[in-house]
Amino acid sequence: MSKIGKLPVAIPAGVTANVDGQTVKVKGPKGALEVTLVEEIAAKIEGSELQVSMNGETTRHKAMWGMSRTLVANLVEGVTKGFEKKLEITGVGYKAAVQGKNLNLALGYSHDVIFPIPEGIQIVTPKPTEVVISGIDRQKVGQVAAEIREFRGPEPYKGKGVKYAGEFIFRKEGKKK
Structure with a gap:
């Protein structure tokens, strides 16, 4: 179980997030960013949090899980603080x-x-x-x-x-x- 991957990404007020298939788009006061996640990872929005999860249990799924969550968290931090x-x-x-x-x-x-x-x-x-x-x-x-x-x-x-x-x-x- 990834300690980083299982943490949800909080979406602060003034920031809008959108998940379209494997693409996560984030828009905030400083601009808009997007990232395309690998096939092994799925993202979904639950309330004011974005959750990243694995589609399987192989070694590659586990390796990509924490990285994908960090990429999404960097998008949110980038459009809010930079x-x-x-x-x-x-x-x-x-x-x-x-x-x-x-x-x-x-x-x-x-x-x-x-x-x-x-x-x-x-x-x-x-x-x-x-x-x-x-x-x-x-x-x-x-x-x-x-x-x-x-x-x-x-x-x-x-x-x-x-x-x-x-x-x-x-x-x-x-x-x-």
């Missing part, structure tokens, strides 16, 4: 700035890295060394943050690069004479 990831930039001369629909990153290369901001994502730079990525789709927010971090990941000797806020970088000792 998601946010913070990146920190460390290094002399390393900085970020939003220019129109692009994020301009100076990361120690001979050229600036220009990252086009995808649709449905907002990027702000409160400080030149801080990037805040927000949106309603959790997967998309995490993917954009990972792509920006990939341009210059943190290195273990000086700690320079782009890292997630609160991420611990294991530091290494340099050469000894």
